[in-house]
Amino acid sequence: MGYNRCPVERTVFFSGNEAIAHGAVRAGAGFACGYPGTPSTEILETAARLGGIHAEWCINEKVALETAVGASLAGVRSIVTMKHVGLNVAADPFMTLSLTGVNAGLVVVSADDPGMHSSQNEQDNRNYARFAKIPMLEPSDSQEAYDFLAEAFALSEEFDTPVLLRTTTRVSHGRGRVVPRVPVPLEPREYARDISKYVMVPQYARVRNRLVLERLQALRRRSERSPLNVLEAGTADLGIIASGVAYTYAREAFPKAWSLKLGMSNPLPYAKIARLYEQVSRVAVVEELDPFIEEQVRALGLPVIGKEAIPADGELDQDVVFRALEPFVTLRAPRRRRPVFPPAPHITAPLEPPAGLPVRPPVLCPGCTHRSVYIAMRRHKLAPMGDIGCYTLGALPPLLALDSCLCMGSSIGMMAGFNKALGRKGAAAVIGDSTFFHSGITALIDAYYNEAPGLVMVLDNRTTAMTGHQGHPGTGVRPDRTQGPAVDVQRLCEGIGVRCATVDANDYGALDAAIRAEVDAPGLGVIVALAPCVLTTRERAGEIVVDEERCNLCGLCIDIGCPAIAPPATAVEITDACTGCALCVEVCRRGALVCTGIEDGA
Amino acid sequence: MSVTTTVSLVGVGGQGILLAAAILAETAAAEGLDVKASEVKGMAQRGGSVLSTVRFGSKVWSPVARHADLVVATEALEGRRALAMLTPRGTLVCAVTTRIVPGSVLRREDEYPDDLAAAAAAGGVRLLAVDAEGLAREAGTLRAVNVALLGAASTALPFTQESWRRGLAAAVPAKILEVNERAFALGRESVGEEDEK
Numbered sequence: 001m002g003y004n005r006c007p008v009e010r011t012v013f014f015s016g017n018e019a020i021a022h023g024a025v026r027a028g029a030g031f032a033c034g035y036p037g038t039p040s041t042e043i044l045e046t047a048a049r050l051g052g053i054h055a056e057w058c059i060n061e062k063v064a065l066e067t068a069v070g071a072s073l074a075g076v077r078s079i080v081t082m083k084h085v086g087l088n089v090a091a092d093p094f095m096t097l098s099l100t101g102v103n104a105g106l107v108v109v110s111a112d113d114p115g116m117h118s119s120q121n122e123q124d125n126r127n128y129a130r131f132a133k134i135p136m137l138e139p140s141d142s143q144e145a146y147d148f149l150a151e152a153f154a155l156s157e158e159f160d161t162p163v164l165l166r167t168t169t170r171v172s173h174g175r176g177r178v179v180p181r182v183p184v185p186l187e188p189r190e191y192a193r194d195i196s197k198y199v200m201v202p203q204y205a206r207v208r209n210r211l212v213l214e215r216l217q218a219l220r221r222r223s224e225r226s227p228l229n230v231l232e233a234g235t236a237d238l239g240i241i242a243s244g245v246a247y248t249y250a251r252e253a254f255p256k257a258w259s260l261k262l263g264m265s266n267p268l269p270y271a272k273i274a275r276l277y278e279q280v281s282r283v284a285v286v287e288e289l290d291p292f293i294e295e296q297v298r299a300l301g302l303p304v305i306g307k308e309a310i311p312a313d314g315e316l317d318q319d320v321v322f323r324a325l326e327p328f329v330t331l332r333a334p335r336r337r338r339p340v341f342p343p344a345p346h347i348t349a350p351l352e353p354p355a356g357l358p359v360r361p362p363v364l365c366p367g368c369t370h371r372s373v374y375i376a377m378r379r380h381k382l383a384p385m386g387d388i389g390c391y392t393l394g395a396l397p398p399l400l401a402l403d404s405c406l407c408m409g410s411s412i413g414m415m416a417g418f419n420k421a422l423g424r425k426g427a428a429a430v431i432g433d434s435t436f437f438h439s440g441i442t443a444l445i446d447a448y449y450n451e452a453p454g455l456v457m458v459l460d461n462r463t464t465a466m467t468g469h470q471g472h473p474g475t476g477v478r479p480d481r482t483q484g485p486a487v488d489v490q491r492l493c494e495g496i497g498v499r500c501a502t503v504d505a506n507d508y509g510a511l512d513a514a515i516r517a518e519v520d521a522p523g524l525g526v527i528v529a530l531a532p533c534v535l536t537t538r539e540r541a542g543e544i545v546v547d548e549e550r551c552n553l554c555g556l557c558i559d560i561g562c563p564a565i566a567p568p569a570t571a572v573e574i575t576d577a578c579t580g581c582a583l584c585v586e587v588c589r590r591g592a593l594v595c596t597g598i599e600d601g602a
Numbered sequence: 603m604s605v606t607t608t609v610s611l612v613g614v615g616g617q618g619i620l621l622a623a624a625i626l627a628e629t630a631a632a633e634g635l636d637v638k639a640s641e642v643k644g645m646a647q648r649g650g651s652v653l654s655t656v657r658f659g660s661k662v663w664s665p666v667a668r669h670a671d672l673v674v675a676t677e678a679l680e681g682r683r684a685l686a687m688l689t690p691r692g693t694l695v696c697a698v699t700t701r702i703v704p705g706s707v708l709r710r711e712d713e714y715p716d717d718l719a720a721a722a723a724a725g726g727v728r729l730l731a732v733d734a735e736g737l738a739r740e741a742g743t744l745r746a747v748n749v750a751l752l753g754a755a756s757t758a759l760p761f762t763q764e765s766w767r768r769g770l771a772a773a774v775p776a777k778i779l780e781v782n783e784r785a786f787a788l789g790r791e792s793v794g795e796e797d798e799k
Contacts, residue, residue, distance in 0.1 A: 357683050358712035360704040362615060362650030393648060398709060466648070558708055563649055567708050 014178045016171040019142040020109060021046035022178070023149030024079045025053050028186040029107075031071035031421050033057070033064045037083030038118035039172040040111035044081050054420065059446035061086035063413045065093045065108065066443065067450075069406065070385070070417025072106040073198070074426065075189040077153050078417070084112040084125045091128075092407040094162070098132040099208040100198050100406060101160035104189045105153035109165045111172045114288040115315040122313065124289035129164045129266040133216045136164040136266035137228065138244040142176035144263065150184050151228060157189070159215055159222075164266075168288065170245040170315070191383065191418075191426075198404040199386060199395040203361065206350070213347050220267040228263025229272055238329050239280040241273065241293055241304075246316055250286040253322035254329075268296050274339045277302055281333035284309070284325050288316050300341065303334040364393050366564035367534040367541075367579025369505035370459050373430070374401035375560060375583060376512045380519045382428040382455065383418065387411040387440070389432035390466045390533075391459050398561045402430060409439025416443065416452030425519070428455040433489065434464035434472040441492065447524055448498050455518050456498075456526045458489055459505075461533040469536060493526045505531035506541070508586050534579055542580035543597040546571050550592035557584040557593060606659035608667040609759070612684045613676030614702045615649045618748035621773060622674065623654035625752060629761050629769025630658035640665040649702075651680060674755045676734065676748050677702050682715050688727050695755040697734035697747055730754055730793060737788040746785035749774075753789020 014022065020043045024032065032047040032055045034040065048055035058064035061082040068080035082090060087110050094108065110128065113119040129136035137152050139145040145167065152163040196204045223229060236256035242249075243262040251259060260276045262268070277283060284305035285294040294306035309324045310316065364371050370391040377384060378401065386392055386402030387410060395402035404414055415429035431440045436458050444456065463477075464470040471477025476486030493500035499521070503514045511529060518525045551571035558565055564578035571592070574584075582595040609626060613619045620641060627639040641654035655666055669689045673696075675681030681696035688694060698718065706712040715721075722729040737750040749770075756766055766786065774782045 357679065357715060358704050358706045360614065360649070360651040360679070362648035363705055365648065390648065398705065468643075555709070561705055563702075563705070563708075565708065566703065567710065 011177050014142045015175045016142050016145040017042035018046045019146035023146035027150040027153045027184050028077050029079050030076040031078040034081030035061045037086050039169040040081045040083045056450045059442045061090040063443045063446045065090040066410045066413030067417035070414035071421035072102045072104045074418045074421035075104050076421040077105045079107045081109040097162050098134050105156035106162045107152045112168045126292045133212050134161050135219050138166050138265045140247045142178050146178045223264050223269040224271050226264045229269050230261045232259045234258035237280050239276045239283040242286040246286045249318045249321045252318040270341050300339040366577045367581040369531040372583050373529050376515050385411040385414040385429045387431040387435045398559045412443035415454045416447040419454045425453045430457045433460040433474045437473045458528045460528050460530045463533050465533045489528050500526040502528040505529040540580050542595045544574045545594045547592045550590045556587050608670045609656045609672045610670035611654045611674045612680040615652050617676045619652045619654050622748040622752050624773035625769045626656045628772040629765045632765040632768040636662045638662045638665040682718050693728045693758050695730040698731040699733045699735045741785035742781045749782045750785040750789035753786035754793050757793040
């Protein structure tokens with residue numbers, strides 16, 4: 001069925017969308033997902049018909065992207081498809097994915113709809129590539145759609161970045177001849193835990209952000225020498241800069257013009273643009289929708305015919321382009337100017353803390369039950385996909401308990417993609433109660449629908465703790481602290497059809513047993529680790545007494561990262577900050593820590 | 603430039619840095635001065651380093667400043683760290699008896715610094731070393747370390763007793779106002795004549 005089995009000389013006739021799917025398989029992609037939306041839909045439908053690539057519809061574009069990120073982390077080249085407005089839904093993971101980068105190549109396809117044949121707006125998603133500082137490829141026909149996938153995946157891995165493949169209706173739905181190529185050989189890309197790369201807490205994200213700015217400079221150098229950006233000689237004193245389908249209109253309208261064909265349209269190749277200006281005295285940018293290329297050319301100080309001639313809305317065609325440019329090309333040529341290339345941006349040097357002084361990152365509070373969950377989970381060797389909340393602090397030393405933190409609600413989708421790409425329970429998801437309601441639910445429904453195996457830990461501390469204890473649908477608490485109706489997490493999960501158990505997170509034995517049981521169980525399961533935030537209760541559960549004879553200063557209790565355990569002199573010391581949660585008692589192997597006092601009869 | 607005075611308040615999340623900054627800002631406002639205050643919250647309650655900046659003068663433009671004329675530090679290590687942000691001949695009012703040990707020190711990867719007085723002297727910084735914990739305990743609650751320290755710092759600031767009283771009343775919740783007024787007064791009294799010059 002697939003062209004892999006066809007002789008390579010044979011040509012086939014593909015829509016742009018079919019070509020993207022075939023091109024992805026040829027480039028070694030093993031995972032495709034998306035949400036249907038015209039004009040993107042047929043990419044995934046085609047992928048589903050092809051062998052050798054897993055294809056699934058996701059619940060929405062955000063979950064689709066997070067799932068693809070999980071598959072990429074697991075080492076499988078992944079493609080995620082959506083229409084232009086779908087990228088708005090996926091914008092949260094998309095923007096931060098630029099910082100984390102990828103493991104195996106990851107291509108995001110945005111199919112835009114100029115003219116709004118089947119859409120509620122005609123936003124120009126090329127702006128997203130600039131916004132996220134990632135490379136963008138724009139094929140202009142089916143052959144390029146097919147070929148560019150290999151380049152997109154290669155760029156993604158070489159530059160450690162997602163790549164935006166942007167099409168429009170006429171590329172996606174237009175059909176043309178495609179010469180299939182031999183499959184791209186792949187190197188295996190094993191998953192390697194890298195907390196400072198994948199957990200975007202502020203201190204790590206600041207470092208990644210500088211790398212993104214440097215990467216953009218490197219990508220611009222690549223854009224300058226990319227074979228996708230071609231300066232084509234003409235005979236007329238007119239140069240045209242264009243990308244995507246607009247390039248085909250311009251070539252047909254002005255066959256004698258010089259053209260700079262941009263297959264890689266972000267970042268722009270400034271020097272190549274300048275070379276076009278050395279050949280001709282008049283240059284026009286032919287592009288649909290926004291003056292995306294035009295404004296950047298103008299910023300080089302170069303005169304250009306742009307949106308004053310070419311319509312800023314709707315679709316173009318060769319007639320529109322010809323009629324629009326004809327009056328301008330007969331005008332007297334503008335005075336030649338030398339381009340002024342923008343200097344490389346100044347990138348802030350990392351702030352070095354004063355030498356010799358210990359830094360003080362935020363930590364999980366004494367008695368916080370998130371810590372107990374991490375201690376109970378760590379023996380199971382599941383890559384814990386994290387999310388955003390107090391529990392993200394568990395990624396920092398000494399716990400090192402999370403492998404990823406991309407955006408709100410991302411943990412479950414990433415776990416699903418990771419486990420499906422791996423074909424087993426290799427990852428777990430850790431998500432707080434407020435974050436679960438924010439956007440974890442949709443991912444859980446998706447994981448159920450797409451039969452992703454995995455363990456989801458909902459750390460339910462009955463509040464939105466990190467931001468200062470606000471209410472959420474699971475507590476029913478309103479901003480004025482009055483009580484409204486509340487949603488029960490376990491009943492919600494069971495309503496979806498997902499196996500769910502709730503355990504008291506203060507009961508370490510029960511927590512440990514529940515996690516053990518769920519890790520060994522097949523398929524998808526949720527454990528709600530329930531305990532109100534220790535800052536809201538401020539109850540002291542007991543007193544920890546140190547048996548100085550037995551303490552051998554091994555440091556196991558220090559390694560749980562509790563601020564109430566003081567540095568050992570002759571034995572560890574428990575400070576006033578202790579809440580008596582007794583997690584340190586659980587980890588001590590010598591029985592040197594004993595919990596006394598308040599007994600609740602549990 | 604120097605017509606704007608910058609006070610930085612540093613400490614550990616949960617120590618009440620934000621409240622102390624609010625009292626200071628309200629006090630400056632009660633003097634009829636222009637005030638801008640700025641802090642980074644979010645993770646402030648989770649035991650990380652916290653910095654709040656209060657700037658006052660006839661007209662304040664920027665809400666932030668790299669350097670401070672006066673630093674109020676509710677924890678010794680944070681006070682030591684803040685020496686780097688003091689202007690020459692600046693003043694550090696520091697709760698020297700309050701030591702909150704960070705995780706890296708607990709794990710013996712780092713050492714808690716013990717050179718505050720020497721480093722302050724070497725930097726030409728005037729150090730007001732305050733036993734704010736003792737004063738707060740005397741006032742009735744250990745949680746008033748921040749306000750006791752602010753009382754000590756008030757001796758280095760050009761505000762009247764009446765303005766401080768109004769600042770405290772405006773920023774501190776009514777049910778804990780009295781104990782905080784006590785802590786403030788104890789802090790102010792704790793700075794002796796020789797300390798002030």
